[in-house]
Amino acid sequence: MVQDVQAAPRPGRSPRTPRTPRSPGGAGRLAARLSGRLGQLVIVLLIVSFGTFMLSALLPGDPAVAILGEDQPPEAYEQVRQQLGLDQPLLTRYFDWLGSVVRFDFGTSLIPPHQEVADQLRAAFPVSLQLAVMALLLALVISIPLAMLSAYRPGGFLDRLISAGTFAILAVPSFVAGLLLIAVAVNQLGLFPRAHWVRISDSVPDNLYHAFLPVLTIALLEIPAFTRVLRGDLVTTLQEDFVLASRAKGMPSWRIMLFDAFRPSSYAMITIIGLSLAQLIGSTVIVEVLFALPGMGSLVVDAAGQGDLPVVQGAVLVIAFTYVVINTAVDAAYSIVDPRIRRGQS
Structure with a gap:
């Protein structure tokens, strides 16, 4: 009887339901x-x-x-x-x-004057990183408007023209594009020097001036991929119901493209951007050799030719480390940007 009284709920209060443990958010x-x-x-x-x-x-x-x-x-x-x-x-x-x-001790170079490998890496890595970042930004500045113009009317004249242009650029190897730019802009027109580099800490305008041709050579390889991936995603997104609802409300096409369709269409391109940036740091060898730039590519080529093992080991490890770290950062950024991953959905 006592147990029954104690178990009875108090008047005016509803019995408490047991709380279920919350799943991690x-x-x-x-x-x-x-x-x-x-x-x-x-x-x-x-x-x-x-x-x-x-x-x-x-x-x-x-x-x-x-x-x-x-x-x-x-x-x-x-x-x-x-x-x-x-x-x-x-x-x-x-x-x-x-x-x-x-301990950040990569040893000493075997070739006179026997410099510290870490010092050589600190001098060469910023050059390759700057070339890769600038080439990536230039490729985005060119490819995003091209993709939007191409996706505005799929199958139209601009779409066919941009598709043909990107295919033509994609068929040209980087060393051929670099040689063509050197032949025209350096040898024929004399607009740019070929074998000269000014560090950004010395002069920003001179640095940008001397970096333009190498950056353009590298960016030409990325423009077709960025353009075609973003164009395909934009075409798909523009057929979604929320885009059709925005059109029914009378919103202008440029606003729909920028504010409604661009972000949902950029998830795949974010992954490609990260992979491209990591790859460009290690794949600027040909461009650095063509333009005689003191970057990581030239450092590895010269060290491998001379049998300088500490320099080769340190340079390759730094490039690989950069590649892996950037890929991890891109995965984190993708998880933050894409709400499906934040909610644990596939």
Whole structure:
């Protein structure tokens, strides 16, 4: 009886229903997704560092010969190999090198004047990064209006003209485009110098002037991909119901294109932008060699030709690290921009 009285609800109050535990919200899922990506980032970087070291170790040539030159006694070469740790097992050398890299110590160049590898990387990386970023921005400035014009009337004259132009540009390799620009703008018109570079810290106008042709050469490769991907997504988005409702309200076409259709159509392009930026940093080799620019591409080519293993290992690792980090950042940005991922939907 006592138990019945205690169990009875108080008058005027409804019995409480047990609370169900809340499922983690979009922010929690996003945090879990990012933490998982960071764990993958560490694993991928370890794999990349191991592959970089092993591939660099297979380069032809003897570092001792690169340091001392030819016609030296065998004892001198053996002493240099011992100083460099080349007499140690390969795995031992890798872990020693990895421990130094974690402390941002990439070693010393084997080629006179034996500069620190970290100093060479600090001088070369900003050049390649600037070229990649500027080329990406130039490609976006050109490709976004082209995609909007092409998607405005699919199958129309402008759509066919832009499609033909992008296909023509896509068929031209980067070294051919660079040679054509050099032949016309440098040799024939004399508008730009070919083998000269001014750092942005010295003079911003001169830097932009000397970087224009290399940036244009790199951007020509990205414009067709950006234009065609965005054009296809815009054509699909413009057929959605919310766009038709905006048209029924009498909104102008340019406003619908910019404020209604562009953002839902940009998700795929965000991924391509990140992949392109990471790829451009490592793929500017041809352009840097054509225009004699002191970037990462030229640094790797020169070091590989001279058998300078520490420089090759450090440069390749920095490029791979940049690629992986940018891809992780793009995945995070994609998760933030796309509401479906924030809600945990596929």
